[in-house]
Amino acid sequence: MKNLEEQIRDASSLDALSRVRIELFGKKGALSKEFAKLKDVPGPEKKAFAEGLNRQKAHLQDVYDTCYETLKKEEIERLLKAQAIDVSLYSNLNEKGALHPVMTTMDKIIDYFVALNFSIEDGPKVEDDFHNFEALNLPKNHPARDMQDTFFFRDKAVLRTHTSPVQIRTMLAQKPPIRMIAPGAVFRKDYDITHTPMFHQVEGLVVGETGEVSFANLKSIMSDFLHYMFGEVEVRFRPSFFPFTEPSAEVDISCIFCKAEGCRVCSHTGWLEVLGCGIVDQNVFDAVNYKDVSGYAFGLGVERFAMLLHKIPDLRMLFEGDTRLLEQFR
Amino acid sequence: MILTRTWLDIFIDLKKVSNEKLYETLNSIGLEVDNIKEYTIPPKVVVGKILSCEKHPDADKLNICQIDIGSGIRQIVCGAKNVVDAEYVAVATVGAKLGEDFEIKHAKLRGVDSEGMVCSASELGLPDIGDGIMILDESIGELIVGRELNEYKKLADTVIEIELTANRGDCLSIHGVARDLSASLKIPLNRFDYESQNPEKIGLARVSKLIVKGKIDASVQYALANMEELYTSLLFSLRLAFIDELQSDALKNTLKYITHTTGVILRAYDVGHIKLEEDEKLTIKLENNRGIVDVIINDKLYSKLGITHVQEIEATEKSSRVLFETSYMNPTILTNLVAENRLETDELFYNTSRGSEPNLCFGINYLTYLLESYTKSKLFEGNISLDEEREDKIVTVCTTEVCQLIGNDIPKINIMTILTDLRFKVQSTADDKFGVTIPNYRHDIENIQDITEEIVRMIGINNIEAKPLEFKESQRINSTMERYYAKKSLRSRAVGAGFDESISYAFSDKLLLAKYNFPLIDEKLDIINPITSDFNTLRTTLLINLIQAVERNINYSKKRVALFEIGTIFDNNRKEREVLSLIYSGQSETEYVGNAGKPKPITFDIFVKKLSAIIGNFELRASTKDNLLINPYQSADIIINNEVSGFITKVHPNVCEDFNLFDTFVAEIDFEALSPKHINAHTISKFQGVYKDLSLVVDKHLPYSHISNTIQLLDLPLLSNFYAVDVYEDKELGEEKSLTIRLFIQSLEDTLNDKDIDYTVNTILEKLHNEYGAKLR
Numbered sequence A: 001m002k003n004l005e006e007q008i009r010d011a012s013s014l015d016a017l018s019r020v021r022i023e024l025f026g027k028k029g030a031l032s033k034e035f036a037k038l039k040d041v042p043g044p045e046k047k048a049f050a051e052g053l054n055r056q057k058a059h060l061q062d063v064y065d066t067c068y069e070t071l072k073k074e075e076i077e078r079l080l081k082a083q084a085i086d087v088s089l090y091s092n093l094n095e096k097g098a099l100h101p102v103m104t105t106m107d108k109i110i111d112y113f114v115a116l117n118f119s120i121e122d123g124p125k126v127e128d129d130f131h132n133f134e135a136l137n138l139p140k141n142h143p144a145r146d147m148q149d150t151f152f153f154r155d156k157a158v159l160r161t162h163t164s165p166v167q168i169r170t171m172l173a174q175k176p177p178i179r180m181i182a183p184g185a186v187f188r189k190d191y192d193i194t195h196t197p198m199f200h201q202v203e204g205l206v207v208g209e210t211g212e213v214s215f216a217n218l219k220s221i222m223s224d225f226l227h228y229m230f231g232e233v234e235v236r237f238r239p240s241f242f243p244f245t246e247p248s249a250e251v252d253i254s255c256i257f258c259k260a261e262g263c264r265v266c267s268h269t270g271w272l273e274v275l276g277c278g279i280v281d282q283n284v285f286d287a288v289n290y291k292d293v294s295g296y297a298f299g300l301g302v303e304r305f306a307m308l309l310h311k312i313p314d315l316r317m318l319f320e321g322d323t324r325l326l327e328q329f330r
Numbered sequence B: 001m002i003l004t005r006t007w008l009d010i011f012i013d014l015k016k017v018s019n020e021k022l023y024e025t026l027n028s029i030g031l032e033v034d035n036i037k038e039y040t041i042p043p044k045v046v047v048g049k050i051l052s053c054e055k056h057p058d059a060d061k062l063n064i065c066q067i068d069i070g071s072g073i074r075q076i077v078c079g080a081k082n083v084v085d086a087e088y089v090a091v092a093t094v095g096a097k098l099g100e101d102f103e104i105k106h107a108k109l110r111g112v113d114s115e116g117m118v119c120s121a122s123e124l125g126l127p128d129i130g131d132g133i134m135i136l137d138e139s140i141g142e143l144i145v146g147r148e149l150n151e152y153k154k155l156a157d158t159v160i161e162i163e164l165t166a167n168r169g170d171c172l173s174i175h176g177v178a179r180d181l182s183a184s185l186k187i188p189l190n191r192f193d194y195e196s197q198n199p200e201k202i203g204l205a206r207v208s209k210l211i212v213k214g215k216i217d218a219s220v221q222y223a224l225a226n227m228e229e230l231y232t233s234l235l236f237s238l239r240l241a242f243i244d245e246l247q248s249d250a251l252k253n254t255l256k257y258i259t260h261t262t263g264v265i266l267r268a269y270d271v272g273h274i275k276l277e278e279d280e281k282l283t284i285k286l287e288n289n290r291g292i293v294d295v296i297i298n299d300k301l302y303s304k305l306g307i308t309h310v311q312e313i314e315a316t317e318k319s320s321r322v323l324f325e326t327s328y329m330n331p332t333i334l335t336n337l338v339a340e341n342r343l344e345t346d347e348l349f350y351n352t353s354r355g356s357e358p359n360l361c362f363g364i365n366y367l368t369y370l371l372e373s374y375t376k377s378k379l380f381e382g383n384i385s386l387d388e389e390r391e392d393k394i395v396t397v398c399t400t401e402v403c404q405l406i407g408n409d410i411p412k413i414n415i416m417t418i419l420t421d422l423r424f425k426v427q428s429t430a431d432d433k434f435g436v437t438i439p440n441y442r443h444d445i446e447n448i449q450d451i452t453e454e455i456v457r458m459i460g461i462n463n464i465e466a467k468p469l470e471f472k473e474s475q476r477i478n479s480t481m482e483r484y485y486a487k488k489s490l491r492s493r494a495v496g497a498g499f500d501e502s503i504s505y506a507f508s509d510k511l512l513l514a515k516y517n518f519p520l521i522d523e524k525l526d527i528i529n530p531i532t533s534d535f536n537t538l539r540t541t542l543l544i545n546l547i548q549a550v551e552r553n554i555n556y557s558k559k560r561v562a563l564f565e566i567g568t569i570f571d572n573n574r575k576e577r578e579v580l581s582l583i584y585s586g587q588s589e590t591e592y593v594g595n596a597g598k599p600k601p602i603t604f605d606i607f608v609k610k611l612s613a614i615i616g617n618f619e620l621r622a623s624t625k626d627n628l629l630i631n632p633y634q635s636a637d638i639i640i641n642n643e644v645s646g647f648i649t650k651v652h653p654n655v656c657e658d659f660n661l662f663d664t665f666v667a668e669i670d671f672e673a674l675s676p677k678h679i680n681a682h683t684i685s686k687f688q689g690v691y692k693d694l695s696l697v698v699d700k701h702l703p704y705s706h707i708s709n710t711i712q713l714l715d716l717p718l719l720s721n722f723y724a725v726d727v728y729e730d731k732e733l734g735e736e737k738s739l740t741i742r743l744f745i746q747s748l749e750d751t752l753n754d755k756d757i758d759y760t761v762n763t764i765l766e767k768l769h770n771e772y773g774a775k776l777r
Helices: A002-010 A014-025 A030-040 A043-082 A101-115 A143-147 A164-173 A215-230 A282-287 A302-310 A323-329 B019-028 B081-085 B174-185 B234-242 B250-262 B331-341 B349-354 B360-374 B399-406 B412-421 B448-459 B479-496 B510-515 B543-555 B604-615 B653-659 B704-714 B754-772
Strands: A178-187 A198-209 A235-242 A245-254 A271-280 A293-301 B002-004 B032-038 B045-056 B059-068 B073-078 B088-092 B097-099 B107-109 B112-114 B158-163 B208-213 B219-226 B265-270 B282-289 B292-297 B300-304 B321-328 B384-386 B393-398 B425-430 B433-438 B560-570 B576-586 B619-622 B630-640 B643-651 B664-670 B690-699 B719-728 B736-745
Touching: A002 A014, A002 A043, A014 A030, A014 A043, A030 A043, A101 A178, A101 A198, A101 A215, A101 A302, A101 B479, A164 A178, A164 A198, A164 A282, A164 A293, A198 A302, A215 A235, A215 A245, A215 A271, A215 A293, A215 A302, A215 B399, A235 A271, A235 B019, A235 B448, A245 B448, A271 A282, A271 A302, A293 A302, B002 B234, B019 B032, B019 B158, B019 B174, B045 B073, B045 B081, B059 B081, B073 B112, B174 B250, B174 B412, B174 B448, B208 B219, B208 B384, B219 B282, B219 B360, B234 B250, B250 B265, B250 B360, B265 B300, B265 B360, B321 B360, B331 B349, B393 B399, B393 B448, B399 B412, B399 B448, B412 B425, B412 B433, B412 B448, B479 B560, B479 B576, B479 B604, B543 B560, B543 B576, B543 B653, B543 B664, B576 B604, B604 B643, B604 B664, B619 B704, B630 B664, B643 B653, B690 B754, B704 B719, B704 B736, B704 B754, B736 B754
Parallel strands: B208 B282
Antiparallel strands: A178 A198, A198 A293, A235 A245, A245 A271, A271 A293, B002 B158, B032 B158, B045 B059, B045 B088, B059 B073, B107 B112, B219 B321, B219 B384, B265 B321, B282 B292, B292 B300, B393 B433, B425 B433, B560 B576, B576 B664, B619 B630, B630 B643, B643 B664, B690 B736, B719 B736
16 A cells, blocks of 8 residues: 555656546556455454555555645646746837827917817918908018918918917907917028928917907916917017907917027027917908907917927928838837 | 127127126027127237247248337237238237147247237137238227237127027117117117218218109118228228128228118119219219119119119229118018019028118218328218108007007007117007107017017017916817827827838929829919929829838848838829828838747738738739739728728839839828728627638639629628638649638527538529639538
C-alpha cells in the first residue's frame, strides 16, 4: 500500500496521474484487487479489514486530489506561460487620426456661444456686393474696402471676405431678437508668412430692442469668452474702426507666451490682439430695415486663436494636410 | 503712421508724460501702438569739434583729425570721405561700447595713433542717413563740445509706429496725433503761428493771378518763393529716416517733412523756366473737369488736385523759383472721382483719400517758417487762395441715447466737456439734448454713434463697467446647428478610423481639374484675380487637394497617409455643396511587431471597412463616374438610401505616377447623404432563426448587386437578412464563379418549420435560376 501512495506522488504530469488513477481506482485496479480479498477474510475479521481498506482508500483519494490540484495548477501555469507576450511591444500603435487644431478651436468657440443660447447660422462662400460690402456700411470706393483684398468673379460676385454677410442674411430672414454666431471660411487675396488666401472666422451678432443691448454688455461677454478660451489673462479694450460697428473696439489679451513681459510674438508690447467688436452701426440696421433696435457684433480669426492656444509656429502649414503637424494632435 | 516723441513736442508738451503713459494713452484713444523703438546712444559718445584734418601719409583714404572732445584734444584717424566737410561730429571716445563686443580702444592705423572713432548714424544704432560720418548741426540743439550725445533727445528719440484705422485721416500727421493726445491728456495744444519776417519786396498778387472756371469743390492756397541754400538738416534727415521717407533731394525732403508734420497736402512746381514778359503774370487756372479740379499754369496742365501731378514740372532742390500749392478736397468726393474715372494716383492720394488737413494756412505758415529759419529762400509777400464754401456739420447729441449705447450712465456735463476738449463746438442745449459742430478735419463723424465712439475713446473702454446682457429665453437650435453637430460626430468617427483631418484652400488649379476630367467653373463665372496659377479657380472636388497633400507627406518620408476633409466644393454653375472626402495611401496599418515591420498595402477591402466605420452602411455598385482618378476595376458608386451619394476608387496608376503616390484609395461623398436620419424601431422576433448557406454557380461577370437586388425584390417575409460570404473561381469553373450567400430566416409569429424554410430557399433559387441561370453547386 505504501507503494501505491508513492506511485501517486511520483506522477509528474496530469497524464501520468491519470494512468495511476486507473491503476489504483479502476475496475481492475489495485484497490479493487484488495477489496476482492475481502471474500477470503474470515468472518470476525471482515469488518476490521473492510474498515482498514476504506480508510486507506480515503487516504489515497486525498493524496490523489492534492496531487491533481497541484498538477492542474502547474499545467495551467505552463499553458499561460506558453502564451506570454511582451505587451509593451504594442504601445502607441497610432491607429487613431487627429482632428485639425483649427477645427477643434472652432468647436471650442462654438461650444461657448451655444451654451449661451446663440444660434449657429451659415451663408454662401460666393457672395454678392450687397451682402459682403454695401449692407455692411462699406459703400463703393470706401477706403475701408482696401482693408480686405477681395477675390472677384467675372460676374461681379465675390468670395466673402468675412463672415459678416451672414449677419445680413440672418437679419433679413429673421426678426429680432437675434443671438447668433456664424463660423466659417473666408477669403482674402493675401499670401505670405502671416496670411493665407483662405482662413476661418467666427462672427457674432446680438440684436434687441433700442436701449436693450449696450457696449457694456459687449464688454462683459467678450471678457468672459476670452477667459474661457485662454484662462487667466488680462483683457484690454482699445477703440478701433470697423465700417459696420460704431463705437468699435479691438480686444487684446495679455501675452500668454511671455506673461506680458514682452516677447517676439507680442512684438514686445505684452499684448496680443485677438478680436474686433462693436455696437452695430445704424447704417447696417437701415440696410436690413430694422427699426428701433440696438445690437453688438464681434468677429475673430480662428487660425489666430488656434496658433495661440497650441503654440503652432507656421500658419501656412495648417492648410497643407501636413501630418507632421497633425499627428501631434492624435 | 510713424511719430517720435520730440516731434510731438512741437505741438504738445509731453515732459510730464512717461513713455508708458504715452503708449497707454495712444492705445486707449484708438491709435494702436504697433511698434516702439527707444533709441539710446551709448555712453562716452560725445560731441567733437574737428580742429584740423590732414591726409594720412601712408593711406590715400584715411584722414588724421585733431578733434576737441571737451576733455582735451584727441588724434583720430577717420576713413569717411565727408569728414573734410565736417565741423562737429559724433566721437566715440576710448572706452565707448558700440556693440556687444565692439569697444573703442587705442589703435594704430598704418602707423598713426588713433584715440577714438568718428561715427556714422548707423554705427550709433540710428537709421542710415547716407554715406559717411554723421555731421552734427544745431537742428538737434546747441552743440556743446564734449557733451554726451545721448543727452540730445532729438537724436536719442523714441519712435512710435501707430496703426491707423481707415477713418482717422485726421491723425495722419504729427499735429493730428498731438491734437488727439491733447484732448485725452488734458494738455493744451500749442498753436503754431508764424508770419514772414523777411519777404520779397514784391507781393505775390503782383506776379500772379488765379482764375477759376466752374464750381470748384476744393480749397487751394499758393505761395511763391525764390529758393536759395536749401539743405536737409540732420534733424530732418533723421526724422525722415525714422518714417522711411528720406530722399536725396532737399526740397522733396522739406515737402515730405511739412506734410508729415502738419497733415496739409503740399506740392511744389518748378516755375523758374516760365519766361514771363514784363507785366505778364503767372496765371494759375483751376478748372472743373467733370468734378476733377485741373490746375493749369500758363496753359499747361500741372496737376489734378488731390490726385496726382505731372512729374516733369515737379520742383527739386535745384529749382530757383518754386510755386507751392497746398490743397484740400473732401475725401469722399475724391475717392469716388478716382474710382469712377479710374485715375492714376500718386503717393499723396493715401492722405487725401483719407482726409487731409483742411487748414491750409497752417501748412503755408509752417513752410514759411522753415524756409526762413533754415535757408536763405525768400517768399513773395501774401498768398493767393480759393476757399471752398463748406457748411458746418452739426450733429444733435442726445445724452440718453449715448448712455444707452454705452450701457453706463454718463452725465451730460462730462459728455459736453469731452466734446469740447476734442474741439467740437457745443451749440445749444436743452434737456438732455444739445447740438455740436464737428471740426472740419473730422470727416468720420456723421451721427450719434460716431459721437458715442468719441465719448468711449476718451473715457477709455477699460473704464466702462461691463454688464451681462439679460435676455428672454428661447431655444435657438436650427438646422445649421444640427448640421454642425452631425459634422462634428462624423469628424470624430473619421479620426477613430485613423484619418487625420485636413483643411485645404477652396481653390484649385484649372489645368489639373481639366486633366483629370473634373467639372470646371463656367468661364463666365470664374475668378478674375486669382492669387497664383495653382489656385486659379474654385475647386470642384476636394480630391485633387488631398492628393497634393498626400504627395507632400510622402515627400516627408511618410509611408502611410490617411486624410479626410469636410468642405465646400462648387459645380460648374458655382453652386456650393459640402462633401466628405477621404484619401488613404500606402501601408494599411502601423509598422509593428505584428506585421514584422512590413504591413500590407491598403486594399479595397480595408478601405471600405474603414469607410463603413465612419459613415455606416452603404451599398456599392459599379462606378458610373468619368473622372480620371477612377480605376475601372476597383471603383464603385456609393449608394445611400437608394441614391448615388458618392464614389470610391482605387486611384488610377497614371495618377499615382503623376503624384508619386503609393497604392491609394479615395472616396468623396455628399455630406447631405450623411446627415443622421430619423429611425423607427421595428418589432423584434421572439423566435429562433436559422442560417442557411446557398452556394450558387453563376456567370463570372455577374455583379453581386444584381443578385441582391433580385432577392430584395422578392420581398420574402421570413428572409430577415442575407449577405455574400464567399466567392470562388477556378479553372474548372471556367467562365463561372461560385458564390455563397448566407440567409438568415426567422419568423415574427412562429417557430420555423421545415416547410417554411424550404419555401423561402426554393423561391430564391428558382428566381435566381430563371434570371441568371444560377444553379446550386
